[in-house]
Structure formats: C-alpha cells, structure tokens
Amino acid sequence: MKHRLIITAALAALACAILAATASAGRGDRGRHYAFRGEVVSATSTSVQITVEGGNHIALRKMLGQPQNETFTIGPSTEILGWQNGVPHVESYGDLKPGDWVQVNVRAPGDATLAQVEAMPAGIIGDHGTNPVRAKLPLFLFRGTVDGPQSGGHILLHIRGGNHRALRLLLGQSTDQTFTYDDNTIFLLWQGKVPSVISASQLKAGDLITVRIRAPRLSTLAQVESTPARHVGDHEPANAPDKA
Numbered sequence: 003m004k005h006r007l008i009i010t011a012a013l014a015a016l017a018c019a020i021l022a023a024t025a026s027a028g029r030g031d032r033g034r035h036y037a038f039r040g041e042v043v044s045a046t047s048t049s050v051q052i053t054v055e056g057g058n059h060i061a062l063r064k065m066l067g068q069p070q071n072e073t074f075t076i077g078p079s080t081e082i083l084g085w086q087n088g089v090p091h092v093e094s095y096g097d098l099k100p101g102d103w104v105q106v107n108v109r110a111p112g113d114a115t116l117a118q119v120e121a122m123p124a125g126i127i128g129d130h131g132t133n134p135v136r137a138k139l140p141l142f143l144f145r146g147t148v149d150g151p152q153s154g155g156h157i158l159l160h161i162r163g164g165n166h167r168a169l170r171l172l173l174g175q176s177t178d179q180t181f182t183y184d185d186n187t188i189f190l191l192w193q194g195k196v197p198s199v200i201s202a203s204q205l206k207a208g209d210l211i212t213v214r215i216r217a218p219r220l221s222t223l224a225q226v227e228s229t230p231a232r233h234v235g236d237h238e239p240a241n242a243p244d245k246a
Contacts, residue, residue: 033112034060043071108125
C-alpha cells in the first residue's frame with residue numbers, strides 16, 4: 003500500500019511539472035472542455051439531440067440525475083466533422099443521421115449547469131457513423147513540441163502532457179522521447195477546427211502536436227514508443243473529437 007501511495011504521489015507531481023507551462027492557458031476564458039458521446043436521435047440546423055452513453059468526467063458529472071436524451075446547440079461557429087478510416091471531412095447538420103455515433107464538444111464554465119452547457123454552441127461535433135469500429139487496445143496519448151524535422155519513421159518530442167496512462171510511463175524518465183510512425187500513421191494539421199491530412203515531413207520544430215498510440219495496457223515506455231502511432235495531430239485543439 004505504501005509503495006502504491008508513493009507511485010500515485012510521484013505521478014501527480016510529474017503531471018503537475020509537465021503541465022505547468024500550459025495549465026493557465028487551459029483554464030482561461032474559454033472555460034472547461036465537456037465531451038458527450040452517444041447516438042444521434044435527431045438534428046436540425048440549430049441543435050442535435052443524442053442519447054448520451056459516455057463522455058469525459060466533467061460531462062458525466064453534469065449528467066447525474068438527468069435524462070439520457072439531451073439536446074445540444076449548433077451555432078454558426080460549430081464544425082461538424084465526419085470520420086472515415088481515421089480521415090476527417092467537413093459535414094453539415096444534415097449528415098447527422100439517427101443512430102450515428104457522435105462526440106459533442108462544448109466549452110463552458112466548470113460551475114455551469116447542464117442546461118447552461120447545452121445552451122453553449124458546440125465547438126466540434128465528431129460524427130463516426132453507425133457501428134463505428136471500437137478500439138481493442140488502450141490509448142496512450144502524448145502532447146508536446148516537435149524537437150526537429152521528422153523523417154525515417156521517428157518523431158522527436160519534448161513532452162508537455164498527455165493522458166494518465168501515458169504520463170504514468172514517464173515516471174523517472176526524460177521528457178524528451180522518440181516515437182515511431184509508419185505508412186499507416188495519419189498526420190493531421192488543424193487550422194482552427196478543421197484538419198487536413200499532411201505528411202510527417204511537414205511537421206516543424208516547435209509545433210505543438212499530439213501523438214496517439216494504441217498498445218497493450220501493461221506495455222513499457224519502450225514498447226509504446228516502438229509501436230507506430232495511429233494519429234499525429236499538429237496544432238490539434240483541446241476539444242477535438244476522439245478518433246484513434
């Protein structure tokens with residue numbers, strides 16, 4: 003038990019150290035990121051109703067005691083992105099069909115009610131269609147800045163953050179790490195809320211990127227780094243829909 007507490011404390015300290023440079027920006031006037039996942043019930047030019055079946059922690063807390071079917075606002079700045087084989091394309095509300103699996107991303111204050119969150123126009127709605135392929139392996143997500151031109155199947159990354167599973171692997175490790183990509187890795191350049199497919203060679207030193215890797219739960223850092231990334235997002239917004 004003592005060993006577990008030490009690991010937990012060390013992980014928390016590591017996360018704080020890595021995220022210190024970006025924490026203030028993440029808590030800025032844009033508010034908190036709410037992600038609601040579920041199936042489309044109906045959609046109009048101004049709203050989409052979904053049966054909520056999942057989401058991030060803050061979104062699910064707002065759902066406590068609420069009906070499962072909820073309606074979210076579509077505004078002039080809302081981007082609807084359809085994903086097919088990991089590659090996005092811009093859609094309209096008319097492409098949101100009943101039964102489509104979507105992720106609705108909203109920015110709102112942390113103390114907002116569910117009704118207030120729903121009244122805020124969604125930033126990005128990710129449409130994954132009906133019966134999307136479910137990932138069989140856990141996601142290791144790393145965020146950081148590119149250390150130099152990328153080639154030869156490797157990405158040099160100065161890590162500044164990531165999900166819990168990724169950060170745990172960095173205990174006692176350098177924040178400068180090398181990741182692998184191959185011909186199946188999808189590279190996306192985000193310009194605002196719309197991504198386009200690019201090549202690895204278009205990544206530039208200093209670019210802020212996310213690296214998504216699927217690997218067995220008990221993988222070591224070396225094993226994760228040797229596994230080709232599924233997606234690499236250049237200047238990816240924090241409310242980008244899950245896709246890897």
